[in-house]
Amino acid sequence: xxxxxxxxxxxxxxxxVIADFLNVxxxxxxxxxxxxxxxxxxxxxxxxxxxxxxxYLMEEINARAIxxxxxxxxxxxxxxxxxxxFLGAIEDYGVPKYRLFFVNELYNKKNxxxxxxxxxxxxxxxxxxxxxxxxxxxxxxxxxxxxxxxxAHLRVLLGRVKTGASxxxxxxxxxxxVRRELSLRAGNNVQLADYEPEFEKFQSYIRGVQGRxxxxxxxxDNAHRIRVVNELLETERxxxxxxxxxxxxxxxxxxxxxxxxxxxxxxxxxxDIIKDIFSDLNLIYSINSKLYTLIEExxxxxxxxxxxxxxxxxxxxxxxxxxxxxxxxxxxxxxxxKLTIKPKSNFSVFLREIRLERNITHDLPSFLIMPIQRIxxxxxxxxxxxxHTWEDHADFVELFKARDAIEDVAMYLNEKQREAxxxxxxxxxxxxxxxxxxxxxxGRRHIxxxxxxxxxxxxxxxxxxxxxxxxxxxxxxxxxYRTSFEINSFHLDSEDSNIIFRKLDAGExxxxxxxxxxxxxxxxxxxxxxxxxxxxxxxxRERELKQAQEIATRGEVKFLTAEExxxxxxxxxxxxxxxxxEDDTQTIEDRFRSMxxxxxxxxxxxxxxxxxxxxxxxxxxxxxxxVLKSELDEEELEHMNQLGAQIRKEEATKQRQRNIxxxxxxxxxxRLSSFFSGNFSSDKSKSRESSPKATKKKxxxxxxxxxxxxxx
Numbered sequence: 001x002x003x004x005x006x007x008x009x010x011x012x013x014x015x016x017v018i019a020d021f022l023n024v025x026x027x028x029x030x031x032x033x034x035x036x037x038x039x040x041x042x043x044x045x046x047x048x049x050x051x052x053x054x055x056y057l058m059e060e061i062n063a064r065a066i067x068x069x070x071x072x073x074x075x076x077x078x079x080x081x082x083x084x085x086f087l088g089a090i091e092d093y094g095v096p097k098y099r100l101f102f103v104n105e106l107y108n109k110k111n112x113x114x115x116x117x118x119x120x121x122x123x124x125x126x127x128x129x130x131x132x133x134x135x136x137x138x139x140x141x142x143x144x145x146x147x148x149x150x151x152a153h154l155r156v157l158l159g160r161v162k163t164g165a166s167x168x169x170x171x172x173x174x175x176x177x178v179r180r181e182l183s184l185r186a187g188n189n190v191q192l193a194d195y196e197p198e199f200e201k202f203q204s205y206i207r208g209v210q211g212r213x214x215x216x217x218x219x220x221d222n223a224h225r226i227r228v229v230n231e232l233l234e235t236e237r238x239x240x241x242x243x244x245x246x247x248x249x250x251x252x253x254x255x256x257x258x259x260x261x262x263x264x265x266x267x268x269x270x271x272d273i274i275k276d277i278f279s280d281l282n283l284i285y286s287i288n289s290k291l292y293t294l295i296e297e298x299x300x301x302x303x304x305x306x307x308x309x310x311x312x313x314x315x316x317x318x319x320x321x322x323x324x325x326x327x328x329x330x331x332x333x334x335x336x337x338k339l340t341i342k343p344k345s346n347f348s349v350f351l352r353e354i355r356l357e358r359n360i361t362h363d364l365p366s367f368l369i370m371p372i373q374r375i376x377x378x379x380x381x382x383x384x385x386x387x388h389t390w391e392d393h394a395d396f397v398e399l400f401k402a403r404d405a406i407e408d409v410a411m412y413l414n415e416k417q418r419e420a421x422x423x424x425x426x427x428x429x430x431x432x433x434x435x436x437x438x439x440x441x442x443g444r445r446h447i448x449x450x451x452x453x454x455x456x457x458x459x460x461x462x463x464x465x466x467x468x469x470x471x472x473x474x475x476x477x478x479x480x481y482r483t484s485f486e487i488n489s490f491h492l493d494s495e496d497s498n499i500i501f502r503k504l505d506a507g508e509x510x511x512x513x514x515x516x517x518x519x520x521x522x523x524x525x526x527x528x529x530x531x532x533x534x535x536x537x538x539x540x541r542e543r544e545l546k547q548a549q550e551i552a553t554r555g556e557v558k559f560l561t562a563e564e565x566x567x568x569x570x571x572x573x574x575x576x577x578x579x580x581x582e583d584d585t586q587t588i589e590d591r592f593r594s595m596x597x598x599x600x601x602x603x604x605x606x607x608x609x610x611x612x613x614x615x616x617x618x619x620x621x622x623x624x625x626x627v628l629k630s631e632l633d634e635e636e637l638e639h640m641n642q643l644g645a646q647i648r649k650e651e652a653t654k655q656r657q658r659n660i661x662x663x664x665x666x667x668x669x670x671r672l673s674s675f676f677s678g679n680f681s682s683d684k685s686k687s688r689e690s691s692p693k694a695t696k697k698k699x700x701x702x703x704x705x706x707x708x709x710x711x712x
Contacts, residue, residue, distance in 0.1 A: 009159025010152060017158055018151070019143065021113065027138045028119045034133045035060050042144075044116070045109050051082025054119075058089045061126050064384070065089035067223035080107055081219075088220045090118065094125045097635075098162045113157040222304045224388035229308065232381045233299050236292045239374055243285040246367035249358045250351070251278050257350065268346035276335055277368075279328040280321060284371050287318050309398035312382065316405040325371055326413050327420035332368060375410045379403055397603065400652050422446060429462060433471055436481035439464070447534060450527050452499070452516040459516060463530060466538050470514065483514070487531075487538050494528050497521065570605070573598045588628065592640050595625050596647045 029040055032048075035057055040047045048054055055069045066085050070078035083103045091100060099121045101114035123135025146154065182192055254274050261267040294311045339347040351364060382403040389396050425446045426439050433439075445465040451473075452459050460479050462469040466487045471479035485501065490513060493500040501514040518524040577594045602618040629637055 010155035011159075013155040013158045018146075018154060021116070021154070021158060022143055023137070023139050024120050025116050026140045027136060028116050028123070030138055031123050031133070031135045032057060032119070045106070045112055048115075049107055049109070050079040051084075051086055051106070052079075054086040055082050055089075058086055058093075058122075061122070061131055062089065062093055065093065067220060067227045067388075076107070083107060084216055085220055085223070088217065090122050093122065095121050098164065111157055111160075113154070113161060117161065218390060221388040221390060225304070225385060226302065228381055228384045228388070229299050229302060232308075233292075233295055235377065235381075236288070236295055239370060240285070240288050240292045242362070242367060242370055243281065243288065245360065245362075246364075247278075247281065247285060249360055250354060250364060250367070251281065253354055254350070269350075273335070273339075276328070277332045277364075279325045279332060281325065281368075281371070283321050284325060287315075287321060288374075291315050305394065307395035307398065308385065309382075309395050309402040312378065312402040313398065313405060316402070316409055319375060319406070319409050320412065322371055322375065322409075322413055323416050326417045329368065329372060329417070330421060330424065333365060336364060336368075375406065375413060379406045379410060382406065397607070400648075404652060404655060432477065433462075433469070433479050433481055436469065436471070436484075439467075439469070447530065450518075450523070452518050452527075454514070454516055461516065461527070463527075463534060465534055468531070470516075485513070487535050488542075492528065492531055492535075494524065497524060499524065499528060570598070570601050573601060588632070588636075589640070589643065592625070592628055592643065593647060595621060595628065596644050597651075599625065600648065600651050 025044070029042070029044055032038075032044075032053065033040055036053060038053070040053075052069060052071050055066045058065050059069075066089055068085070070082050073079070080103050083106055087100055087103070091097065095118060099114075099118050101111065101118050105111040106115045120135070127134050179192065186192065251274070254269060255271065258267070258269045258271050258274060261269060262271075291311070294315070295308075298306065298308060298311060339345060340351070342348065354360070355363070382399060386396075386399045386403065389399060422445050423440070426444070429446065430436065430439055443465075444467065447463045447465060449463070450461045452461055458473055459482070460471045460473050462471070464487070467484060468487060469484040470482045472482055473479050489504065491502040491504060491506070493502065497517055497519060499516045499518075500512045501516075502512045503510065506512075518527070573594060577591070577598060599618065599621050602614060602621060605614050606618060629640065632640060
């Protein structure tokens with residue numbers, strides 16, 4: 001029967017189809033050679049069967065797609081794992097499932113047609129994403145004639161090629177309905193109960209296939225987790241070592257030099273200058289040294305079930321010591337350039353000599369920028385771990401908390417940096433603006449400056465979020481103060497090449513407050529647009545402040561507590577779910593979305609107050625979700641899993657925004673002194689024992705790739 005089917009497949013394949021495939025094979029070979037800068041045999045199988053070249057090819061296209069490449073081994077298991085990693089990576093990259101191949105089709109050369117077509121599809125998608133060198137469709141100049149046996153085998157394989165995804169039925173029948181239909185079709189003479197053992201065998205086979213697929217994905221995800229935690233450890237080690245080098249080889253020698261020259265009339269270096277350049281770098285080094293120690297202890301005996309989020313959750317409050325350093329960074333770089341503007345200055349000579357003497361690879365600005373770049377790096381690495389952590393992992397929810405907390409700190413530090421830069425800008429303006437009142441008012445922010453004309457005399461316009469200041473530039477790089485307006489105290493008109501400022505209550509015959517001119521109409525339009533935008537933003541801000549003051553004064557609004565808000569939202573979703581279950585017109589996607597929202601809400605309630613009742617509700621919802629998934633086919637199930645991940649991501653974003661909005665009300669429960677006094681516990685077993693989630697979650701057991709330490 002199989003031979004007859006193969007013959008039918010072979011009859012559908014013409015010589016033109018074979019010629020087209022040989023052109024595709026040649027194009028794929030040429031593309032791989034151009035990307036990897038290697039020379040391949042005409043028979044691709046001998047070069048790519050171990051999966052190494054394919055993995056490196058995918059790494060060129062997408063740098064972090066492959067968790068690990070086994071290049072120096074002859075173990076079939078490891079080599080097949082390379083192919084498995086490649087298949088998972090190209091599927092994530094966008095290659096459709098129907099175009100993927102099985103591992104043995106490449107490793108044992110069972111079907112190279114599917115392999116070639118999968119790589120061709122990868123090349124086309126890479127072209128669409130702007131990857132170079134591009135995959136190009138080439139033609140074989142001197143085609144090799146195939147013998148009859150090879151040609152017949154190739155016809156069979158080409159006849160089996162899928163031309164597209166199978167059609168997906170939108171609705172699946174419930175098991176009870178299927179059983180009823182089978183009974184009606186079989187008739188009264190057939191007892192379905194007699195065939196149930198065979199049905200069970202078939203179901204067992206399907207579950208086995210799905211289980212093996214899930215296991216391979218779990219292995220790939222675990223390899224990715226190992227890669228990321230190794231990268232986290234290595235980058236933290238390099239970061240801490242760099243800070244230590246900066247302090248030991250530059251900071252401390254500068255302090256010693258400052259002591260030697262402090263009694264001179266004009267010392268070229270002082271302790272104040274050193275403090276202005278290095279700020280709190282000592283404190284940052286101490287905190288990150290402790291963080292590195294904690295990460296190293298945890299990763300030393302790493303296993304798939306290990307957790308990492310608790311370290312960052314406990315350490316995140318200490319990362320705010322970066323605040324002063326970040327606020328001072330721009331001043332530090334400005335001061336550095338001022339001291340080194342002359343190559344023969346004492347400061348420049350000292351830095352050159354110390355670098356040569358101690359073989360320091362980085363210059364001072366390279367060291368100083370490292371703390372600025374480090375916090376966002378944590379967020380990126382934790383996001384990468386989340387991407388490859390399965391939902392029933394004990395660390396899954398905690399990783400979201402850790403990432404959100406670090407992003408909160410990053411946003412807080414960015415805000416403080418903007419405040420420092422704004423304060424610095426206001427001080428600079430006050431120094432050059434002669435005769436002006438103080439500009440440093442709470443909430444005032446400098447936007448930009450413009451040069452205009454008033455009756456042929458040059459004027460400088462300073463635009464703030466709530467104020468406009470007009471000055472007259474002079475020849476001494478200073479500006480003489482002329483006048484200023486509150487941003488919402490005038491009407492603004494533009495006529496020809498003029499900007500006209502009028503009082504709010506001005507009549508038709510009243511003179512304007514000020515008329516400024518610009519010969520460049522584009523600049524004029526930009527000035528008007530920037531002023532109008534600043535006015536609108538200030539109106540919105542004042543309205544919000546007024547509403548908040550009215551609410552606080554009346555005291556009539558009752559704010560719900562966090563627990564009350566969760567209960568209210570849970571009741572709303574439950575009612576929505578019950579209505580959807582009764583309404584046959586509701587789609588499976590709507591029901592699935594509501595169930596996931598309810599699950600997230602219950603998980604949140606469990607974290608706040610874990611009771612038997614809430615746990616039972618959560619388990620019941622999870623069972624309903626599994627029942628809903630069992631009614632779906634493979635592609636529908638994949639779509640629903642993606643939808644669930646999207647809903648979780650949206651909820652995490654909303655929660656982060658709520659945290660940012662209320663961060664002013666939160667108070668830290670630990671102090672920095674407790675950290676340095678040794679009260680901070682780094683015992684990972686204690687931190688997990690204290691977590692109820694760690695004892696209740698079921699963990700899947702895998703063998704660690706190495707018992708004592710993760711291999712690079």
